[in-house]
Amino acid sequence: MKRTIIIQNKEYTFFSLKALAEKTGADISRLPYSIRILLENILRQETAEGDKVVHQLVDWNLPNSQKTEIPFKPGRVILQDLTGGAAIVDLASLRKAVKDFGQDPNIINPEIPVDLVIDHSVQVDFAGSKTAFQKNEELEFARNMERYSFFKWAEQSFDSFRVVPPATGIVHQVNLEYLADVVTERDTKNENLLFPDTLVGTDSHTTMINALGVLGWGVGGIEAEAGMLGQPCYLTTPDVIGVRLTGSLKNGATATDLALTLTQLLREKNVVGKFVEYFGEGLAHLTVSDRSVVANMAPEYGATCGFFPIDQETLNYLDFSGRDPEQRAIIEAYVKENQLFYDAAKEADYTEIIELNLSDIEPSLAGPKRPQDLVPLSKVKQGFIDSLTKPNGNSGYGLAAGEEKKQATINYEDGTQETIETGAVVIASITSCTNTSNPFIMLSAGLLAKKAVEKGLSVKRYVKTSLSPGSKVATRYFEDAGLLPYLEKLGFDVIGYGCMTCVGNSGPLDETISQVIQDENLLVSAVLSGNRNFEGRIHADVKAGYLAAPHLVIAYALAGNVNVDLTTEPLGFDSEGAPVYLKDIMPSNEEVEQLINRYVKTDLYKEEYGSVFNSNQHWNNIETTPSMTYEWDEKSTYIANPPYFEALESQAQSIQALKNQRVLAKLGDSITTDHLSPVGSIPLQSPAGKYLTEHGVRPQAFNSYGSRRGNHEVMVRGTLNNIRLRNELADGKEGGYTKHFPTGEILTIFDASEKYLKEDVGLLILAGEDYGMGSSRDWAAKGVRLLGVNTVIAKSFERIHRSNLLMMGVLPLQFVEGQDADSLGLTGEESFDFIIDDSIKPNDIISVRATNANGDVTGFKVRARFESETEIDYYRNQGILPMVLRNKLS
Incomplete structure (x- = not known):
């Protein structure tokens, strides 16, 4: 299927979809563009397994076509420093294991390019001042020097591995603006091979790169490691939901509003585990920056990816962002020749088509607990009031009527006072790659800040x-446009380049304010331009979180409360005492476009990315000693050799039935990876806090769970320890607690798991719908495995987490339709037997026996959520890492 193409007097080889069509008679033009990229990927692998998959992909979506297991090999891997850091620790551990087996540790090396962007460690310890950036950066390096030294060692020791230093940018924005090639050129076998840029990343919002026509999605760190080591990432032939876009966004509506609307719409359409592909005449009215906001939110609407085909706007963005003109010419010639360039005249076939008119989009927020819960701006106030008295759950707090009238007084140390009320916005943060990648949205915020200051608002x-x-x-464009001083006047100083508030690194509130919130049990809020607002994620004192466009973040900061209707009530009052409304300071589209045309220039991208790998002097000053294997420090509380390869046998054992399993946690619907995985700050009295204290770490130096992902001892103690976790076995106690059986003791989940471990009792988790939704946190699977959990039974699973469980050797089981733990009368006090053996096949039904304390047995069926024979191999090997090690050693 190879063909050649001459571009600028140079010959290139590529795998031709046109040649495939000529050979098979297939009509490639009816295939979604994302499927075409998968098809090229399989063609390029040139394997017998691939030949079978090619024929099934060619018949994609035809009547009676069969779904198949696709061995997708990404062209590169992108990491962030929390999930990615843990992955590099595992690679270092693999090298040690290979050395312990008496073989060359250099066989553990990335086989494809890997980029790690350090963006998840910095916290908002300082804010609202010109010195905040410098202070946050200095504190970041002081806290994380051991980790950063480890990354520097890895950069020197592993091939094809680069690190983008701290204080540079957010991984997905750096990927969009600089790292992505769109089309990759690789010298191989004396030829110049061209193929589509594809990737997987250790962050669920890797999907943002779909805006550029680059196919990629988030995976767990363990799956990314396998990809680095040459293993395919397997997926089942996806359904592709087509979203036909028409019209254009009206004045006042932004790409953020579009993304939040799509998040609600596509959640309702249940696109979990599916590809979403955008097409239609509305594409021409969305810039790549607009598309990036929509693509970024794919995990929130549940899709594997939200893909935009390559078109003229893609090429325009490559020019605009300073890509090399020769590379841009290669990209255009290749994608047009290989039927990967969007053709508006030929509509592809899709599993289902959803219509959306862009002119219907209205200014909106999402909250107060989930990104899919869309709230039009005009209904935020009433929606918040209603949530107060709704039953405690995804959309309510279960509080008494009149809670919205509650208020308290803050007595500051300088003698001043301030009244704070229910719904007070105590955190207002412009943050996250979702929106900061979009100059139109960001300059809208800057211009609104200017108008607010000119009106005398504060x-x-x-x-x-x-x-x-x-x-x-x-x-740079804020500075050049003269808007930064106005942002700073309102307290929106640049405080760092990282995810920060969006990943829970919001830092401390003023102690006086925090104490009042806690003493009065006041329900306060956060408004941020992020992509996640799950309960307990943003800050321990904040129960209500709203996602919004950056200009609305500023508006709510000015209003000071979400219990305000910004469409009818004033934000504040000017120096004359006259009310100032949002409409009075809202910039028009024309005003923002003028700023973009004047100040957002190609030269900015060239200048800032010209020294991206060495512009941070703190990073440059780190000294390390290159070596093939890492020198583990047994006293380290940051980096530790994980126990995955202890007592590893050279051959995998057969799958055995699981007997006498006890329930560690009985959970409800929408359990997120934030509930499961250690995230945010480490409380002093938590199991992880006690561990650090016992090892001589002062509370001020605890740092965050994310920064300590390289130490399994800390992370396992923080697993299932979210302050908002509601385990039905904890007798109403909120947080990381459970009941030990048969003693009936209420213990921390970690202490209970240790007790079960000593008793040689295996564990399981019972759960409801959408188990594992949220970020692709590998520790949500690693942690439960190290707690001794062998099985999770849920009504449904989020795609990435289900895969991660299997890759850690945990068996995901799904209740059959119409059943769940409650309908079966399961209390969680039973012991469970699972009838499973080596004959198991993908999605087989297996039998379960639950025996209560009286000896009564409840028998029921569950579906084993293996999607492929390869996933069964993961489970048989007790995880993908032992499987990769066995393969490498053999």
């Missing part, structure tokens, strides 16, 4: 404001 003292751009380019 932000209340209890509002913690922050601005963390996704790259230095954004700061």
Whole structure:
């Protein structure tokens, strides 16, 4: 299927979809563009397994066509420093294991390019001042020097591995603006091979790169490691949901509003585990920056990816962002020749088509607990009030009527006072790659800030404001447009380049404010331009979280409360005492476009990314000693050799039935990876806090769980320890607690798991719908495995987490339709037997026996959520890492 193409007097080889069509008679033009990229990927692998898959992909979506297991080999891997850092620790551990087996540790090396962007470690310890950035960066390096030294060692020791230093940008924005090739050129076998740029990443929002026509999605760190080591990432032939876009966004509506609307719409359509592909005449009215906001939110609407085909706007963005003109010419010639360039005249076939008119999009927020819960701006106030008295759950707090009238007084140390009420916005943060990648949205915020300052508006003292751009380019155009002083006047100083508030690194509130919130049990809020607002994620004191466009973040900071209707009530009052409304300071589309045309220039991208790998002097000053294997420090509380290969046998054992399993946690619907995985700050009295204290770490130096992902001892103690976790076995106690059986003791989940371990009792988790939704946190699977959990039974699983469980040797089981733990009368006090053996096949039904304390048995069926024979091999090997090691050693 190879063909050649001459571009600028140079010959290139590529795997031709046109040649495939000529050979098979297939009509490639009816295939979704994302399927075409998968098809090229399989063609390029040139394997017998691939030949079978090619024929099934060619027949994609035809009547009676069969779904198949696709061995997708990404062209590269992208990591962030929390999930990615843990992956590099595992690679270092694999090298040690190979050395212990007496073989060359150099056989463990990335076989494809890998980039790690350090963006998840910095916290908002300082905000609202010109010195905040410097202080946050200095504190970041002081806290994380051991980790950063490890990354520096890895960069020197592993092939094809690069590190983008801290204080540079957010991984997905750096990927969009600089790292992505769109089309990759690789010298191989004396030829110049061209193929589509594809990737997987250790962050669920890797999907943002789909805006550029690059196919990629988030995976767990363990799956990314396998990809680095040459193993395919397996997926089942996906359904592809086509979203036909028409019209254009009206004045006042932004790409953020579009993304939040699509998140609600596509969640309702249940696109979990499916590809979503955008097409239609509305594409021409969305810039790549607009598309990036929509593509970024794919995990929130549940899709594997939200893909935009390559078109003229893609090429325009490559020019605009300073890509090399020769590379751009290669990209255009290749994608047009290989039927990967969007053709508006030929509509592809899709599993289902959803219509959306862009002109219907209205200004909106999402909250107060989930990104899919869309709230039009005009209904935020009433929606918040209603949530207070709704039953405690995804959309309510179960509080008494009149809670919205509750207020308290803050007595500051300088003698001043301030009234704070229910719904007070104590965190207002412009953050996250989702929105900071979009100059139109960011400049809208800057211009609104200018108009607000000119009107004499200010932000209340209890509002913690922050601005963390996704790259230095954004700061440059704020400066050049003269908007940064106005943002700073309202407290939105640049405080760092990282995810920060969006991943829970919001830092502390003023102690006086925090104490009042806790003493009065006041329900306060956060408004941020992020992509996640799950309960307990943003800050321990904040129960209500709303996602919003950056300009609305500023508006709510000015209003000081979400219990305000910004469409009818004033944000504040000017120097004359006259009310100032949002409409009075809202910039028009024309005003923002003028700023973009004047100040967002190609030269900014070239200048800022010209020294991306060495512009941070703190990073440059780190000294390490290159070596083939890492020198593990047994006293380290940051980096530790994980126990995955202890007592590893050279051959995998057969699958055996599981007997006498006890329930560690009985959970409800929408359990997120934030509930499961250690995230945010480490409480002093938590199992992880006690462990660190016992090892001589002062509470001020605890840092965050994310920063300690390289130490399994800390992470296993933080697993299932979210302050908002509601385990039905904990007798109403909220947080990481459970009941030990048969003693009936209420213990921390970690202490209970240790007790079960000593008793040689295996564990399981019972759960409801959408188990594992949220970020692709590998520790959500690693942690439960190290707690001794062998099985999870849920009504449904989020795609990435189900895969991660299997890759750690944990068996995901799904209740059959119409059943769940409650309908079966399961209390969680039973012991469970699972009838499973080596004959298991993908999606087989297996039998379960649950025996209560009286000896009564409840028998029921569950589906084993293996999607492929390869996933069964993962389970048989007790995880993908032992499987990879066995393969390498053999």
